[in-house]
Amino acid sequence: MEEVVAAARQTDWSRLAERALCDACLGRLFGKLGHGHTNEARGRAIRAAVEVRDGPCWLCRGLTSEYDGLAAIVARKLEPWEYDTFLVGSKIDAEISAREESLWSELGVAHPEPMKAELNREVGKRVCDLVKREPNFENPDIVAIVDPAFDHVDLQVNSLFLQGRYRKLVRGIPQTRWPCRRCQGKGCDRCHGTGKMYETSVEEVIAAEVMRESEGTGHALHGMGREDVDARMLGRGRPFVLEIREPRKRHVDLAGIVERINRSGRVEVDRLEPSTRRDVVDLKEDRAAKTYRIVVRFSPPVDEAKVKKELALLVAQPIAQRTPSRVLHRRADTTRHRRLQDASVLRVDGALAEIHVTADAGTYVKELVHGDQGRTAPSLAERLGVGCEVLELDVLEIHDGA
Ligand SMILES: [Zn+2]
Numbered sequence: 550m551e552e553v554v555a556a557a558r559q560t561d562w563s564r565l566a567e568r569a570l571c572d573a574c575l576g577r578l579f580g581k582l583g584h585g586h587t588n589e590a591r592g593r594a595i596r597a598a599v600e601v602r603d604g605p606c607w608l609c610r611g612l613t614s615e616y617d618g619l620a621a622i623v624a625r626k627l628e629p630w631e632y633d634t635f636l637v638g639s640k641i642d643a644e645i646s647a648r649e650e651s652l653w654s655e656l657g658v659a660h661p662e663p664m665k666a667e668l669n670r671e672v673g674k675r676v677c678d679l680v681k682r683e684p685n686f687e688n689p690d691i692v693a694i695v696d697p698a699f700d701h702v703d704l705q706v707n708s709l710f711l712q713g714r715y716r717k718l719v720r721g722i723p724q725t726r727w728p729c730r731r732c733q734g735k736g737c738d739r740c741h742g743t744g745k746m747y748e749t750s751v752e753e754v755i756a757a758e759v760m761r762e763s764e765g766t767g768h769a770l771h772g773m774g775r776e777d778v779d780a781r782m783l784g785r786g787r788p789f790v791l792e793i794r795e796p797r798k799r800h801v802d803l804a805g806i807v808e809r810i811n812r813s814g815r816v817e818v819d820r821l822e823p824s825t826r827r828d829v830v831d832l833k834e835d836r837a838a839k840t841y842r843i844v845v846r847f848s849p850p851v852d853e854a855k856v857k858k859e860l861a862l863l864v865a866q867p868i869a870q871r872t873p874s875r876v877l878h879r880r881a882d883t884t885r886h887r888r889l890q891d892a893s894v895l896r897v898d899g900a901l902a903e904i905h906v907t908a909d910a911g912t913y914v915k916e917l918v919h920g921d922q923g924r925t926a927p928s929l930a931e932r933l934g935v936g937c938e939v940l941e942l943d944v945l946e947i948h949d950g951a
Pocket residue numbers: 570571572573574575606607608609610611612613
């Protein structure tokens with residue numbers, strides 16, 4: 550505290566003239582000096598050493614005496630929500646900030662603390678005592694924004710994130726909810742009023758069970774890449790993070806939810822465990838190779854030895870893929886270069902063959918087989934010199950290192 554008092558003694562207080570300051574506002578002028586004291590305590594020590602007018606505070610107009618009341622409003626507002634950590638933020642009246650900054654320059658103080666920082670901390674401490682939960686500055690469950698001018702508190706309830714790996718056991722459902730192309734989700738004849746292209750999705754099967762327990766207002770599924778609607782996702786499954794927006798409850802019965810999802814017969818998850826927004830970013834930087842099972846029909850039929858030979862020749866070759874014609878309506882026409890890392894022919898039966906391939910992340914596998922009218926080159930169809938139709942496609946493994 551000597552540091553604070555010494556700095557106060559060097560200040561020319563005559564510049565304050567008739568203006569009075571409360572203890573907190575006085576102490577806050579030196580708020581970044583000395584640790585372990587409230588600004589109010591700093592102010593009392595300063596007032597004992599120098600002459601500063603006491604009285605209705607010119608700077609805060611009484612705001613520093615309202616922290617208890619504001620904290621009570623925050624605590625009440627938080628009551629219906631389940632959370633472990635919180636943070637208090639605030640909107641400070643522009644006039645208070647203006648008076649504060651002009652005072653700093655008039656007095657030439659070097660280490661002041663802004664009103665906003667004091668209010669956030671002081672109200673935060675009081676809320677902590679009232680609700681018996683910890684503040685968290687990095688990643689709070691709920692942020693309470695205090696507007697002292699109107700004794701109003703707004704809550705930002707941060708999303709709940711859960712991660713796991715999913716398996717899609719059936720064809721014909723997309724990874725995420727797909728709004729109807731004609732009505733954009735409003736509901737029309739084409740979608741029978743559902744607003745969706747497909748009756749359900751991996752996202753909806755998983756989220757429905759979590760939503761029921763967490764009582765969130767919305768959800769999103771972030772996957773490490775995605776499979777086509779008509780492809781199954783097998784093997785160990787695909788890593789995902791489920792985001793539940795504005796959950797009322799965060800402590801949900803994860804094992805029970807997993808069990809119910811797995812009873813759907815369409816989607817299975819290996820587990821659900823707590824995750825963060827940062828994990829979503831990591832997922833999106835997907836560089837994992839994938840192994841696929843493909844059933845292909847040749848026309849005309851090709852003998853097995855030739856399929857094996859030509860498929861083997863494709864491995865490790867640079868393959869140029871222009872954006873597939875099937876996705877051109879939503880993606881720019883560019884060319885990407887990928888490689889087949891491994892390929893094997895399991896069986897050839899007349900015109901049908903089952904093959905397994907492992908390809909770089911981001912390879913268009915169907916196009917690698919049928920060639921997309923030369924937009925992918927080389928392709929299996931081009932090598933064999935026959936038409937190749939992909940009848941079935943499944944993802945067997947995602948080599949993400951986990
Ligand atoms: Zn004040």
